[in-house]
Amino acid sequence: MPEQTYEATILIGEALESVTGTIVVTDGVVTGIEEGPVSTDRWICPALFNAHTHLGDTVAMDCATCGNLSDLVKPPHGLKHRILRATPRDRLVAGMQASLDVMAATGTVGFADFREGGPEGVLALREALKGSPLHSLILGRDGGETFGDGVGISSVTDIADAEEQVARARAAGKAVAFHAGEKNPNDIDGALAYDPDLLVHCTHATDRQLRAIADAGIPIAVCVRSNWILGVTRGADHPPVKKMLEFGCTPLLGTDNVMFVQPDMFREMAFVETVTRLPPAEILRAAVKGAGLAGRTYFIEEGQKANFIIINTFKSNLRFSTDPVASIVKRAGRGDFLETVINTQTE
Incomplete structure (x- = not known):
């Protein structure tokens, strides 16, 4: 060149x-x-790097914009999981390709995705990425961690075999990530016990938990718009992004489920600034720094x-x-x- x-x-x-x-x-x-x-x-x-997505949810876009968190997204019978199981593979792939195009058109050149559907789910995202210039970290589950770049677990309280999935990922030298603290702090300590490479949400993390996360050097993907839409927060203290920075944590920005939120990091940054009043430079850094998850800067x-x-x-x-x-x-x-x-x- x-x-x-x-x-x-x-x-x-x-x-x-x-x-x-x-x-x-x-x-x-x-x-x-x-x-x-x-x-x-x-x-x-x-x-920009989108530190947390669920691109498969494109096929469930805006079918439910409010409701009980568990009813909407908890595996295996939440609304999104039922829709994903009922969606033909070609439509699933096309939906993910469309959201990849949205990210590329809005300044995002890399992302970390929690990919449902086991091995087939991971392979479907890899198919969607063919021809795309975007960098990716694909976190599978239910066997998908074998085909992806690591494991992305919903919550330690949602599944019975977290230990087995983490063990498979660790044995293969792959990343481990957990949703934790989205609706309450009760599953954060359980996630920390696995020494993960990434935590997602920590919307209701306590000061003690934030200190532990900072000491362990674990980055946190915060998804502020998603948290507001799903009703797990109504204020600047949840997720506690300001405290995360004060305690020495590394917050990263993600957009979460395409089911609820367009994967546009510029919209995310603007919303985070409005809610948190953090210095814009801190917000932009959090929207860029996630590239480290994919081994880049x-x-x-x-x-x-x-x-x-x-x-x-x-x-x-x-x-x-x-x-x-x-x-x-x-x-x-x-x-x-x-x-x-x-x-x-x-x-």
Whole structure:
């Protein structure tokens, strides 16, 4: 691939420092960042990583937007599971492909998915990913962990063989992830006992549990819009994202079930900012940092693979912004994107 250059206001490194200049990309790697004046209204932002999805739920989109959490999503007889079992494979694959296209069009270039349906469920997502440039971490269950990149368990209280599924994943050197603390804190300690690589939700984690999670260095995928839609929170303290940061946890942003929430990380960031009032830079970091789950980094630095979004501020009122990070988190959307640069090389 020939050398390519991109002039813009660039958000550099994990600090997201705003610098005017030029990025040089050679063979898909950032080989130079040269500061200096540029004649463009563009911004370059790290690409986003959706740290928690259920893409299979695309086929159940908006069939139920409220209700009891267990009735809707608890395995094996929740509404979503009944719909998934009744859905023909070709429609399931097509639905996941459509949601992958939505993510790619909205600045997301990687995701971590909890994939129901055992081995066939994982293989269906792999089929949907054919031809897609997106990076993925596929967390199967019920035998799907053998074919995926790890195991994604609903909750220690939902299934009887969590220990067996975790053991299979660990034996194969694969990742272990748990939903925990979505509606109460009662299953968080049980999940922590397995020393997982990722926790999802922790909406009602206690201070003691947050300290334990921070000490163990386990990242937490928070799904704020989903939590609000499903009625497990009605305030900024749940999920306790501010406390997570104060205790030294690593919160990551995810969109959760496509059944309820569009997998658009820009909508997620804007909602999180509205609810939590956290500094926009913290929110953007949480939307980027999940790439570490897939063994990558999307932060823009020399020597790193190039995965970034180019935003044309002249297409909208963003050209009047004096704070690119705040405006990206609170205002930017699909219509502002000029290009997404994705490094498709395998790790």
